[in-house]
Amino acid sequence: MKRRDFLKYSSLASGAFLVPSFLKPLEALASPQISGYKNLVIVQLSGGNDGLNTIVPYGNDIYYQKRNTIAIKQPDIVKLNDMQGLNPNMIALKELYDQGWMGVINSVGYPNPDRSHFRSMDIWQTASDSSQFLNTGWIGRYLDSNCAVNKETYTAIEVDDTLSLAMKGAKMKGIAVQNPAKLYQSTREPLFKELVHEHDDLHLNDDNLGYLYKTMVETYSSANYIQQTSKIYKTVAEYPQTGFANQLKTVAKFINSGLKTRVYYVSLSGFDTHTTQLNQQGRNLKIYSEGIAAFVKNLKATGKLDDTLVMTFSEFGRRVEQNASNGTDHGTANNIMMFGGKLKKAGIYNNAPNLAQLDNGDLKYEIDFRSVYATLLDKWLDVNNNQVLDKSFAGLEFI
């Protein structure tokens, strides 16, 4: 052994000896299972949220010209910079913004935008081109690409009754959990339990019956893991009394109790505001913002915010010009909101939407939503994005 190596080894060895035993628990805490386990929380706003009345381009006169009755008045706006500001119902997010925990990416979309809800949602969830039909979701394909490491269905959890297409891969799928205790109970009903325990090994073949049994066995063990890991954790933080905040509270409980889940998925409905938009959207944005603020502060307090990234999207934005019913119709590009303790570029990421150069009355997209996904995959979920997206997309610099 060379002298240098000897020194290296001996110093390491002596270092180890020098650690007093009462410090051992700290060492255990530093293990990769506990810290550095990064989570992505995806928030879906269903119905096509009007991004222009969310992050309001109040510094642009065209905004006020096109929206006679539904523009947010200047004095009410929670200003973020001299061009854009928050809808007043989102005041709860101001503190997050000031702390550098919030980011906004403007004008996100895709070529040949589709204005139908279900088709555009399909495109966002599968990360397809607008002329392409995929049977798997982008998170599902992330699970597939990484299945050697993340082989459990709880790697991706949707806090809901049913699983979105986004969460379904060809080989792997996430799991829908509205309430971990209830899921646990229903998998422990006698018949279910028996089927799991008494199956012959031949049931676990590659055929369809094998697939059904495998899914059952996985559900059974995931339900157990999720319940046993999270049940001891008691949330002390206060959350608003809304369904959405409850979903986020469940996600926070999972994160805080150390569940080895990489992706969480929640959604909030009711953004299809063709009529009397101010009240409807305002109500929804308040639910959204107060829920997110409670969630982010909760994670800050528990030290998990640096390992968490929240991305909010909607299937499309709305037309720049309002309609005759004090609402807005289906549009195209929209903003994406990000939250996290470790944003590389917090605040407003790029220029406010260009309201002067429209495509038939609609915003032109400047950033492909798959570039956002690519960034999340490469820099946050640690897979090469071209394993998940069938083309390569240039990443962004928000993380």
Place this chain on the structure above:
Amino acid sequence: MSNSGMDNIKKIKHLYSRAAFGLRLEDAKRAGALTVKQAVDDLFMRSQPNIPLDIVSGNINFKDFLEKDGLTRKMFLQEQRQQEKGLNVYWVQQMSTTDAQLREKMTLFWHNHFACRTQNPWFAQQLNNIHRQCALGSFKTLLTEVSKAPAMLQFLNNQQNQKNHPNENFARELMELFTIGRGNYTEQDIKESARAFTGWGFRKDGAFVARAPLHDDGSKTFLGKSGNFTGDDIIDILLSKKETALFICNKLYKYLVNETPDAAHVTGMADVFYQSGYEITPLLKHIFNAEWFYADKNVGTLIKSPVEFIVGLNRQFYIDYKNPDVLMQFERALGQVLFYPPNVAGWPGGKNWIDSSSLMYRIKIPSTVLNDGVINFSGKPDPEDEAFIATSLNKRKDVNTQVQTQPDWSRFLNGIPANTSRATIAQILIAPRLNNNLMNIVTRSKDVKAMVIELVSTPEYQLC
């Protein structure tokens, strides 16, 4: 029952699980006494009547009302939803009770093949009736009628397809999904055929109209042929290609036989289909009478679609829904809401039906409906419901629904032929062979009723 009798009933059961929604215990005796050929003819005979859906009574132009004030708009959105729900449930109940099972089963196939969404329930009903009317008839008529149906003209934007401003959406899907399949045409063929369909549209009342001033009557070159083609000509040219017969047969094979197509069997089917001039009945008879259709590897291996699962259960146990909304809740929980396909490619099917939660619901639903239990489910709205949701204050309420169902147990139990062993009952209910798991249920159950509830709550019951 003798050995050959048992063998025959297995075949009949398989025929019913693919050509229909499963063999009822009460039909087992009658159908079991027939040869395969007789049973096939019998299924066709019973499917002779065409009973169109007629619950949506008129064409309300909802679009007109969308421009009205908030309250009127809300009212009409409600009415529209009511009609959609009514239509959905009405069809499920027709499938669950009709004798014309093969016709309904094929209507379901065409519903998925010509996947379409429309906000207009009258158009949706009309398209569904086209699928049913032609389900066992001429594919050419079916294709032509579908192409001229307002639901499809609207869905694939042919209404906007005009001379000098062609919209290629319909032309593209016509080839990619409805007829010849990818790899058999070029982008140029799409452009040229889109021109041939210019002007095809519908009037407000839903009637088809070929709007001459909007039609591009110049010469087009399509799949190597040139002429002043119209949409009808394009359809003829597509049908003249053997690839179209192959494409349809491949898809049908996956629906009726096996997820992994056998090239020789599919080619045999395509020959029959093509030579008959695209008649559906001879093609189906060819499949159902083929030896290979009954081969072990094709029995009990397909995953039932949610609708096949629900309808099969309804038929076997004569379930009466006091609150039919529950049916739609099931469809939602299991991932197949009729008239709401995920996109124009239809439901992907197979293993895609199954994930942790949908499988849990499948295991739980039978005991719930057979015991009038409670099912806890709030579910996710379809994206198209968002406009309605935006106007209502209560968003995600937790639905704790008493399913309020009434199975007809005495009819079920009386339908079981005398001296039928429990194992035979089990074998009729379950498509795959009886394994140890199932045999345990058969031997330990305290009575037949308890046994069948357990049997239909297994992974094996998900197969057909």
